[in-house]
Amino acid sequence: MERHGFRRGCLIGNLGQERVALPDAYRTALVDVSRGWEDRLTACLLPVGSVRARDWARFFWTGWEGAVLRARLERSAAPLRDFEDGFIRLIMAP
Numbered sequence: 001m002e003r004h005g006f007r008r009g010c011l012i013g014n015l016g017q018e019r020v021a022l023p024d025a026y027r028t029a030l031v032d033v034s035r036g037w038e039d040r041l042t043a044c045l046l047p048v049g050s051v052r053a054r055d056w057a058r059f060f061w062t063g064w065e066g067a068v069l070r071a072r073l074e075r076s077a078a079p080l081r082d083f084e085d086g087f088i089r090l091i092m093a094p
Helices: 011-017 024-048 051-075 078-092
Strands: none
Touching: 011 078, 024 051
């Protein structure tokens, strides 16, 4: 994001923000992509022993999309780092 002056974000997130203006087929496709990302992250979290891997994956993608939006707004990578640090602390907590 820094390389492009924080003018670019996540295509799925950008389209999702405009979903009201999009046909239902687009909304369905965006939801499917999001669920696919959650599935992939869930598979990554399972080996580290997280019994709540699916919950963490959903939380991550919801928060990450918000961090991307805020990074674009502030033109700063700080929201991305803040979210990453907080997420790691949460999933690693005993």
